[in-house]
Structures are given as structure tokens and as C-alpha cells.
Amino acid sequence: MALARRARPRSPISVPSGVGVLVMRGSAQRTHLAVLVATLALACRAGSRPAPGGGLRVVDDAGRTVALAGPARRIVSLSPAITELVFALGAGERLVGRTTWCDYPPAARAVPSVGDGLNPSVEAVAARRPDLVVLYRSTLDAAAARAFERLGIPAIVLRQDRLADLARAAALLGRLTGRARAGDSLAAALAAVGARPGPPLGVRLAFVTWDNPPVVIGGGSYLDELAALAGATNVFHDLPAASAAVGLETLAARDPDVIAVLGDSGAAELPPFARRPEWQAIRAVRARRFVVLPGSLFGRPSPRAALAAAELRRLLAAVPR
Amino acid sequence: MKWLGLAAAAMAALALAVALGPTHVPLGALPTSDIVRTLRLPRAVLAFGVGGSLALAGAGLQALVRNPLADPYLLGLSGGAGLGAVLGIALHLASPWALPLAAFGGGLAAMALVYRLALLGGGALDPRVLILAGVAVGAFAAAVTTAVVSLSEPAELRNALLWLWGGLSGASWDTVLVFCAYAPLPAAVLLAAARPLDLLALGEEPARHLGVEVEPWKRRVYFAASLLTAAAVAVSGVIGFVGLVVPHAMRALWGHRHRPLLPAAFLAGGTLLVLADTVARVAVAPRELPVGIVTALVGVPVFALLLRRWTAG
Numbered sequence: 001m002a003l004a005r006r007a008r009p010r011s012p013i014s015v016p017s018g019v020g021v022l023v024m025r026g027s028a029q030r031t032h033l034a035v036l037v038a039t040l041a042l043a044c045r046a047g048s049r050p051a052p053g054g055g056l057r058v059v060d061d062a063g064r065t066v067a068l069a070g071p072a073r074r075i076v077s078l079s080p081a082i083t084e085l086v087f088a089l090g091a092g093e094r095l096v097g098r099t100t101w102c103d104y105p106p107a108a109r110a111v112p113s114v115g116d117g118l119n120p121s122v123e124a125v126a127a128r129r130p131d132l133v134v135l136y137r138s139t140l141d142a143a144a145a146r147a148f149e150r151l152g153i154p155a156i157v158l159r160q161d162r163l164a165d166l167a168r169a170a171a172l173l174g175r176l177t178g179r180a181r182a183g184d185s186l187a188a189a190l191a192a193v194g195a196r197p198g199p200p201l202g203v204r205l206a207f208v209t210w211d212n213p214p215v216v217i218g219g220g221s222y223l224d225e226l227a228a229l230a231g232a233t234n235v236f237h238d239l240p241a242a243s244a245a246v247g248l249e250t251l252a253a254r255d256p257d258v259i260a261v262l263g264d265s266g267a268a269e270l271p272p273f274a275r276r277p278e279w280q281a282i283r284a285v286r287a288r289r290f291v292v293l294p295g296s297l298f299g300r301p302s303p304r305a306a307l308a309a310a311e312l313r314r315l316l317a318a319v320p321r
Numbered sequence: 322m323k324w325l326g327l328a329a330a331a332m333a334a335l336a337l338a339v340a341l342g343p344t345h346v347p348l349g350a351l352p353t354s355d356i357v358r359t360l361r362l363p364r365a366v367l368a369f370g371v372g373g374s375l376a377l378a379g380a381g382l383q384a385l386v387r388n389p390l391a392d393p394y395l396l397g398l399s400g401g402a403g404l405g406a407v408l409g410i411a412l413h414l415a416s417p418w419a420l421p422l423a424a425f426g427g428g429l430a431a432m433a434l435v436y437r438l439a440l441l442g443g444g445a446l447d448p449r450v451l452i453l454a455g456v457a458v459g460a461f462a463a464a465v466t467t468a469v470v471s472l473s474e475p476a477e478l479r480n481a482l483l484w485l486w487g488g489l490s491g492a493s494w495d496t497v498l499v500f501c502a503y504a505p506l507p508a509a510v511l512l513a514a515a516r517p518l519d520l521l522a523l524g525e526e527p528a529r530h531l532g533v534e535v536e537p538w539k540r541r542v543y544f545a546a547s548l549l550t551a552a553a554v555a556v557s558g559v560i561g562f563v564g565l566v567v568p569h570a571m572r573a574l575w576g577h578r579h580r581p582l583l584p585a586a587f588l589a590g591g592t593l594l595v596l597a598d599t600v601a602r603v604a605v606a607p608r609e610l611p612v613g614i615v616t617a618l619v620g621v622p623v624f625a626l627l628l629r630r631w632t633a634g
Contacts, residue, residue, distance in 0.1 A: 116472075212420065213483055213490040213609060239608070245483060246343075248490060249360050250607040253344035272419075278493035281359045 071178030072132035198231030211273035229309035343606035376590025379564030396455030400462030401431020428551035487613035562620030
């Protein structure tokens with residue numbers, strides 16, 4: 001209830017005229033109706049509906065229904081992407097726990113770490129006395145989500161593998177933090193970024209995330225989306241998996257113009273495999289055409305997707321052809 | 322005749338490995354193709370060497386510990402090598418040779434530890450204690466490996482596991498050269514041990530009466546098999562079942578005498594791994610399977626057949 005009331009004044013939803021007439025009758029009724037309308041509007045949007053005793057119910061990406069008494073005040077984020085999202089929603093000061101990998105924005109480092117995030121220590125998280133725990137959707141985390149449920153700590157599980165997942169997560173987290181408008185506009189912005197591929201750059205690239213065996217990024221991934229946004233083509237776009245082990249021979253035959261690798265920020269040196277003899281069968285390796293993508297910007301779906309795409313485009317354009 | 326068949330199978334496997342791949346190279350272009358020269362050929366040669374070495378080491382160890390379950394990894398080597406490799410990944414050792422060297426070092430460390438434990442009972446190397454020590458050290462190394470993996474970054478975790486399942490993606494003429502630098506000596510020691518191993522099969526006491534220097538030979542066989550396995554692990558990860566299944570299959574064909582058994586195991590092991598690697602490269606192209614999965618998929622049914630034959634006979 002508190003959430004709905006908070007969201008009402010900023011709600012972008014126009015009130016239908018029929019309802020408007022009713023609203024004119026009295027201030028008390030008006031408030032109630034507006035709350036009702038806002039809540040209904042929320043219900044229509046993201047699988048959320050009003051809880052019987054006030055508060056909010058949402059359905060998360062694991063299909064679990066989670067109820068909150070009001071906007072979350074003490075949030076533990078168990079993934080770097082969620083930490084970024086919470087800050088982007090302007091609710092960063094409500095984070096009371098993060099993972100060891102949460103390094104952006106810099107203010108996130110001031111939040112106490114509760115561990116790795118995946119398969120978290122339920123006790124370490126509970127010790128932060130959270131009123132909302134956000135987990136990455138994976139088999140490992142399903143058990144943890146149930147454990148939080150048994151402890152009476154609301155926990156939601158969110159998919160964060162692609163831009164669309166992130167947009168959905170932004171809208172959902174916006175509601176759960178009482179910042180529905182910020183959440184919706186962030187979701188709309190992310191959806192807009194995803195809908196606008198950059199002008200073709202004429203560069204075919206392969207993302208190589210491991211060398212032995214060679215592991216590349218396939219079509220079902222955020223990095224593949226970023227490549228399209230940057231106007232480039234991922235030569236392994238046809239692989240439905242997010243990543244896959246492939247043979248060097250296949251890599252040589254697909255013949256990418258550039259090889260992209262994830263690295264530490266600022267490290268511009270070649271990956272170690274660039275010097276290995278068997279990798280010289282690949283034209284881009286022979287020509288030393290690599291781009292090193294900083295992991296904190298490219299390693300996870302992030303609200304900075306547009307920035308990441310622009311940066312990738314800049315890096316690709318700078319590679320000598 | 323049997324030898325001719327084995328040689329023909331080896332040749333056919335190598336030819337297939339060179340001719341087949343995820344990309345199409347016309348038959349006429351095979352000798353001049355870059356892909357064949359820099360990727361397929363060294364990989365086929367390395368697969369042959371690794372598979373042969375594993376089978377040879379397995380045959381030697383089965384005779385040494387007089388236990389049909391013995392394989393090159395039973396004695397803790399794979400656990401140690403895996404731990405070495407995972408530590409190498411976790412510590413971000415950047416050199417291209419870091420991973421193989423770390424695996425080799427880990428394997429040798431496990432070997433030394435197992436050897437030391439097996440000597441606890443006195444000066445003699447007790448095969449039963451050797452197996453127990455190997456299993457214990459292997460389990461310990463696996464536990465530490467899991468601890469390291471669970472504390473490292475998720476992406477690295479997956480990659481470490483992929484490496485542990487074995488694969489020949491890192492094959493190049495350099496790798497072949499490195500492997501050829503340290504594999505021949507232990508292989509030669511094992512081949513030379515054919516007669517002592519025959520006599521050891523009768524039991525240590527009878528072997529001693531027949532003039533075998535039992536203790537030195539046991540040590541030689543143990544170290545040679547371990548070194549050979551460590552060399553294989555360093556260039557290819559942990560490839561299972563070759564060292565277990567091939568010696569048993571060859572015993573079914575050649576009998577228990579080690580003079581023919583050991584070279585036959587080498588040839589058959591090499592042939593099997595070349596074939597398995599070809600399947601790994603081609604079956605799900607453009608993706609690639611870990612070759613250890615293919616050897617397990619082929620090895621387990623073959624093993625089941627062998628078991629049936631033995632129990633029926």
C-alpha cells in the first residue's frame with residue numbers, strides 16, 4: 001500500500017475519464033481510487049498484484065510469488081548487475097550487502113560484501129537483516145531462495161543474461177523499492193537501446209573467453225547483443241548457447257576480422273594465447289587484431305549497455321584493418 | 322596377422338583424423354592446407370602419443386599392482402595434476418606453458434607423496450599400500466581442487482572443469498615436441514620391463530627365485546608409468562578409460578605376456594584416442610566435445626562387453 005501511494009503522484013499512467021468523474025467526489029475517496037488505479041496498473045504490468053494486507057506481491061523469474069510489506073529498505077544484492085541496477089534506480093543507499101564482484105559504481109565498494117553471490121551463505125546474508133534479497137537465477141540459487149523464504153526474508157530470483165532480462169529486472173526492482181517511475185523509465189531506456197542496432201561497421205568479430213579448450217560467445221548472450229548494438233557481427237551468432245567450446249579449426253574457418261577478449265580494466269596487452277603456435281592458424285591472431293574489453297563494463301549485462309556498445313564500436317573502429 | 326590389423330587400424334585412424342574436421346578441406350588440397358598442417362596433423366600425432374602412453378602406463382601399472390582396476394589415474398596422478406592446473410588458473414599464471422607445467426608439477430608432487438606413503442611399511446614397495454595411498458592422495462587433491470574452484474570466479478571455475486575433462490585443443494608442433502622430449506625414456510623403461518612384469522605376475526617371491534630384482538623393477542615401472550602419465554596430462558588434461566580399457570582388450574587378443582602386450586597396448590591406445598578425438602571434433606561441429614567424454618562413452622560399453630566375456634568364460 002505504502003508503495004502504491006508513493007508511486008501515485010509520479011505515476012505516468014493517465015486515469016481514464018470515467019474514473020476521473022468519481023475521483024471528483026471527495027478527497028478520501030480520491031486517494032483510495034487513485035491508489036487502486038495505480039495498484040491495478042502495476043498489476044497489469046509485471047505480474048504484480050495487491051496483497052490482501054497491503055504491500056506488494058511480485059512474481060519473479062523463477063515463477064515464485066514474493067510479498068513485501070512496503071518498499072524495500074535493506075537490500076542485499078547477490079549479483080553485480082543487480083547492484084548496478086539498484087544504484088541506477090537511485091536506491092544505492094539501501095544496499096546493505098553485495099558480492100565480492102560488485103565493483104560498479106565506485107560507491108558499491110562501500111557496501112559490505114557477503115561473498116561470491118552464487119550459492120550464497122544464507123547466514124551471512126541474513127546477518128545483514130535484509131528486507132529484500134535479490135538472487136541471480138541459477139540452479140545453485142534456487143535452494144538459497146527457499147532458505148530465505150523459510151527465514152521470512154523476501155527473496156526474488158531474477159534472470160540477468162540479456163538486455164531484455166535487465167529491463168524487466170529494472171521495472172520489477174523499481175516497484176519493489178518504491179521507485180516505479182525510475183524503474184519504468186530505466187526499463188524503457190534499456191529496451192530502446194536494445195531496439196536500436198548501430199549502423200553497420202563491417203566488422204566480424206569473435207569473443208574468445210578461454211583458450212584451452214577455446215570457448216566463444218554464442219548468440220544467446222549479452223555480448224552478442226552488444227556486438228549488434230556496436231554495428232558489428234558476432235561470427236558465432238548462430239550458436240544458440242551463451243557460450244560454447246569450439247575447435248580452433250572452426251575459429252579459423254569462420255575467420256573473424258577481430259578477436260575480442262575480456263580483460264582487467266586498462267590492460268591493453270595481448271592475451272597469452274596470441275603467441276601460441278596453434279592459434280596462428282587464425283588470421284586475426286596472426287595479424288594481432290585484438291580488442292581487450294574491460295570486464296567491469298563488458299563482463300555482465302549492465303544499465304551502461306549503451307555506453308558499452310559505444311565503447312566496443314570505438315575499440316573496433318580503432319583496430320587497424 | 323593381428324599386428325598387421327592393428328597397424329592398419331592405426332593408419333586408418335590417423336588418415337581419418339587428418340581428412341575429417343569441422344571445416345571441409347578437399348582431399349586434393351589436404352597436403353597443402355594450412356589447417357591440416359598447423360592444426361589437424363599435430364593434433365592427430367599428439368592424440369596418438371597421449372593415447373598410446375596412457376595405455377602403456379595402464380598396462381604396466383596393472384601388472385605392477387596385480388589389480389585389474391589399476392589405471393594411470395588410480396595412483397593419485399590425475400588428482401595431483403588437476404590440482405596443479407586449477408592452481409595455475411586460479412593464480413592467473415599468464416605464460417602459455419603455465420597450465421601444462423603446473424599440471425605436470427602437480428602430478429609429480431602427487432606421485433612423490435604416494436610413493437613416500439607406500440614405503441611407510443619399510444623398504445619394500447607394497448602394491449596394496451600403493452593403491453590405498455594413491456586413492457587417498459587423489460581424494461585429498463580432489464577436495465583441495467574443489468575448494469580452490471569454489472573460491473575462484475565462476476567463469477574460471479567452468480574453464481578449469483573443462484580442462485580437467487581433457488582435450489587436445491592445445492595441440493601444436495611445439496606440444497608434440499615437448500611431449501616427444503619426455504615420453505620416450507619412460508616408455509622405453511616400461512617396454513624393457515616386459516619380462517620382469519611377466520614374472521612378477523607369478524608373485525613377488527617366485528619372481529625373486531627366478532632371478533628378478535623385484536624392488537628395483539617395481540620402482541622403475543612405477544616411476545616410468547607415472548612420468549608417462551604426467552606428460553600426457555600436461556598436454557591433454559585428464560583423459561580417462563584409455564589406460565584402463567585398452568590394456569584389458571589387448572590382453573584378450575594377445576594374452577598375458579608383456580613382450581607383445583605392451584607395444585600392442587601402445588598402438589591400440591593411440592588408435593583409440595585418435596578416433597575419439599576425431600569424434601570429439603566432428604560430432605557436434607561447430608562445437609567441440611571434451612575428448613574424455615568420448616573415451617568414456619566408448620570405453621564403458623567396451624568394458625562391459627569384456628566383463629561379460631570374462632564372467633562367461
